[in-house]
Amino acid sequence: MSDHHDHDHAGAPGSPLPETDLRVRALESLLVEKGLVDPAALDALIDTYETKVGPRNGARVVARAWVDPAYKARLLEDASSAIAELGYMGRQGEDMVVLENTPKVHNLVVCTLCSCYPWPVLGLPPVWYKSAPYRSRAVLDPRGVLRECGLELPQDVEVRVWDSTSEVRYLVLPERPEETEGLSEEALAQLVTRDSMIGVATVTPPTRGSRR
Amino acid sequence: MNGVHDMGGMHGMGPIAREAREPVFHHEWERRAFALTVAAGFSGEWNIDMARHARERIPPARYLASSYYEKWLLGLELLLLETGLVTRDEIETGRRHGMASPKRVLKAADVGKVLLKGGPARLPDSVPPRFKPGDRVVARNLNPVGHTRLPRYVRGKRGAIDRDYGVFIFPDTHAMGQGKKPQHLYSVRFAARELWGPEASPRDAVYVDLWDDHLDPA
Numbered sequence: 433m434s435d436h437h438d439h440d441h442a443g444a445p446g447s448p449l450p451e452t453d454l455r456v457r458a459l460e461s462l463l464v465e466k467g468l469v470d471p472a473a474l475d476a477l478i479d480t481y482e483t484k485v486g487p488r489n490g491a492r493v494v495a496r497a498w499v500d501p502a503y504k505a506r507l508l509e510d511a512s513s514a515i516a517e518l519g520y521m522g523r524q525g526e527d528m529v530v531l532e533n534t535p536k537v538h539n540l541v542v543c544t545l546c547s548c549y550p551w552p553v554l555g556l557p558p559v560w561y562k563s564a565p566y567r568s569r570a571v572l573d574p575r576g577v578l579r580e581c582g583l584e585l586p587q588d589v590e591v592r593v594w595d596s597t598s599e600v601r602y603l604v605l606p607e608r609p610e611e612t613e614g615l616s617e618e619a620l621a622q623l624v625t626r627d628s629m630i631g632v633a634t635v636t637p638p639t640r641g642s643r644r
Numbered sequence: 645m646n647g648v649h650d651m652g653g654m655h656g657m658g659p660i661a662r663e664a665r666e667p668v669f670h671h672e673w674e675r676r677a678f679a680l681t682v683a684a685g686f687s688g689e690w691n692i693d694m695a696r697h698a699r700e701r702i703p704p705a706r707y708l709a710s711s712y713y714e715k716w717l718l719g720l721e722l723l724l725l726e727t728g729l730v731t732r733d734e735i736e737t738g739r740r741h742g743m744a745s746p747k748r749v750l751k752a753a754d755v756g757k758v759l760l761k762g763g764p765a766r767l768p769d770s771v772p773p774r775f776k777p778g779d780r781v782v783a784r785n786l787n788p789v790g791h792t793r794l795p796r797y798v799r800g801k802r803g804a805i806d807r808d809y810g811v812f813i814f815p816d817t818h819a820m821g822q823g824k825k826p827q828h829l830y831s832v833r834f835a836a837r838e839l840w841g842p843e844a845s846p847r848d849a850v851y852v853d854l855w856d857d858h859l860d861p862a
Contacts, residue, residue, distance in 0.1 A: 452714055456673040458738040459721070460680055466744040468687060468729060472752035474679035480759060482668045482675070522762035527809070529831075544652030544795055546696055547712065556678070558666050562712045564657035571652045571797065571850050572840060580660050591836075591848040595652065597793045598829050598853035599692075599765035600809055627662075 486555035489520045490603055491624035493553055495617045497530075498608040508532060511603065515553060525552035525601050531594065532605045533631070538585055540578070540631035541594045541602045542570035548596035550603050554626060561630065571595055581632040604631040611637045645697075645789055646796060648704040653797040653840070674713040681720045687746035689727040692763065693819035697791040698722045765813045769826035773856070779805045780862040781832060783854060791819035794858045798850075802862045803834040806851060814855050827856040 463469045493515055497504035507514040511528035515521065528550060531539035543549065544567050549557040560566050570577050574591045578584070585591060594602045606628040612620060615638075627633035651657070669675045685695060699707075699719035707715065724730040729744045750758060775781060783798045793815050807830060814825040832854050836844035 452717065453671070453673040456676050456680070456717060459717070459735065460676050462730060462734055462738055462740055463680060463684060463724075465740045466730065466734075466742075468744045468746055468749065469680060469683040470749060470751050473683050473750045473755055474676065476752045476755035477679040477682050477759075478669075478675045480755065481678070485759075486668070522760040523758075524762070526762040526764040527766055542652075544797075545650055545793065546699065556668055558663070559670075559712065560660050560662045563661070564651055564654075564708065565660045568651040568654040568657045569660075572654075574848060575845065577660065581662065587845070588847075591845065593848070593850045594831075595795065595850060595852045597795060598809070598812065598815075598855075600829070600831075600853055 481551070481556050485520075485552060487553070487624075487626035487629065488621070489518070489555075490550070490553035490626070490629045491621040492518055493520070493530075493603070494605055494624045494629065495621035497605055498620055499617045504605075507605070515603075520552040522552055524548070525550045527600045528553070528603060529600055530603050530605050531592070531631075533607050533634075535607070536588070537590050537592060538578075538631065539592050539594060539602075539604045540570060540574050541596060541604060542567060543596040544568070544571055545595075545597060548599075548601065550601035553603055554629060558626070578632060581627070583633060604629050606631075606633075606635045609635050609637045611639075645700060645791065646787055647700045648707050649700045650796050652795050669713075677713040677717045677720070681716045683750045684720060684724065684729075686748055686750035686758065687729070688748050689729060689746055690723050691818055692765075693791060693813075693815040694821070695719060695723060696815075697819040698726075700791065765815075767811045767813060767824065767826045769811050771811050771826050771828065773808055773828040775805045775808070775828070775830060775856070775859065775861075777805050777807060781805060781859045782862040783832070783852075784858055784860055786858070788816065790816070792816045794854060795852065797839060798832075798834055798852050798854075801834055801838050803832045803838065803852075806831040806833045809853070812855070814857060816855075816857065825857070829853055829855050830859070832859070 464471050497507050507530050511530040515528050533539055547557055547562040571593050574593050596602060623635050625633055628635045699715050702715060702718050721735055725732060734740055782802050785800045786794055809829045811826050812829040814827055817823050817825045831851050834850050836848035839850060
């Protein structure tokens with residue numbers, strides 16, 4: 433999909449809608465002129481989610497849980513409060529639930545109805561998460577979806593799919609990989625990927641890491 | 645509404661196209677469409693459930709053919725028109741006929757504070773729960789023409805209450821301007837085989853967040 437970047441089209445196959453760019457500009461001008469939006473507020477919103485809030489937040493939560501058993505216990509008991517301890521809270525993460533992956537249970541998060549996603553800890557969702565292929569199949573064929581994402585789970589692992597149909601937001605606590613005993617919390621956070629916190633990947637040790 | 649947005653369980657949507665090192669936005673207009681939607685939502689003229697329902701009402705063929713932020717743009721235009729903040733002529737011509745007087749306007753200096761505060765859907769109301777964890781339930785077979793967060797793929801299916809999350813706004817009425825109707829929200833566990841038949845894994849399950857009004861005792 434990377435070849436899409438340089439083209440002025442909307443990214444939906446068969447629907448380039450070249451006028452979308454103009455339409456958004458016109459709407460912004462109109463709403464600013466009518467006193468409905470402050471253009472500086474738009475810039476601040478964009479800057480927040482483009483440079484400040486993203487999956488590194490969630491990675492810090494996961495790493496803290498890996499090194500601090502008391503924090504992990506709080507996180508699983510009352511995720512909103514435990515996550516707020518690290519300063520992450522608010523819009524689209526008001527009520528958080530953390531789902532712990534174990535050798536016997538694998539959790540996977542989807543929003544079949546729209547695109548619900550825990551913004552304070554993961555930022556804005558990637559395109560695939562919001563797209564029809566993932567939304568339609570994650571609940572019907574989670575093992576197939578995981579296989580497509582490069583994760584083959586043994587039959588004796590229970591797969592739990594969480595459909596985000598309410599304002600509760602889910603974050604997967606992936607398993608800490610082996611061979612990481614000597615790593616600092618900060619180094620562990622560097623290993624944690626966005627996809628592992630959605631549940632479509634596991635966290636791999638540093639030597640074999642493929643980042644996404 | 646039984647719209648195409650309710651796509652859990654559908655086939656034929658194609659492969660999952662994950663993009664390595666995906667940027668937050670792919671185009672400048674996506675940045676602006678995102679921010680416009682969030683900022684305009686702060687006007688207080690509609691709630692998040694109304695915003696979702698607006699996007700659900702995009703005609704099915706167009707919904708499927710539109711990229712994510714195109715859907716946001718179409719939904720925003722619909723909300724602005726329906727609340728009377730802008731007119732069709734203003735959108736088509738780009739020329740304003742007058743000023744709008746929204747309840748609130750989001751200022752740049754308040755963005756950080758507003759995002760940290762969020763918009764909690766949890767309510768302080770004291771409402772007794774109809775169910776407790778472990779209770780067997782069946783999802784009602786409801787087919788409202790308006791908004792609902794009860795996906796088609798669980799209607800009529802049997803599950804069990806996994807957790808009681810407490811009292812929340814009921815989106816099905818909130819989206820329609822019919823009030824918050826405070827009630828308990830639960831995580832309901834449905835066995836994969838209950839939803840999808842004997843071909844599904846005997847171990848796997850789908851957890852769906854559902855409200856009292858979506859459930860009956862099984």
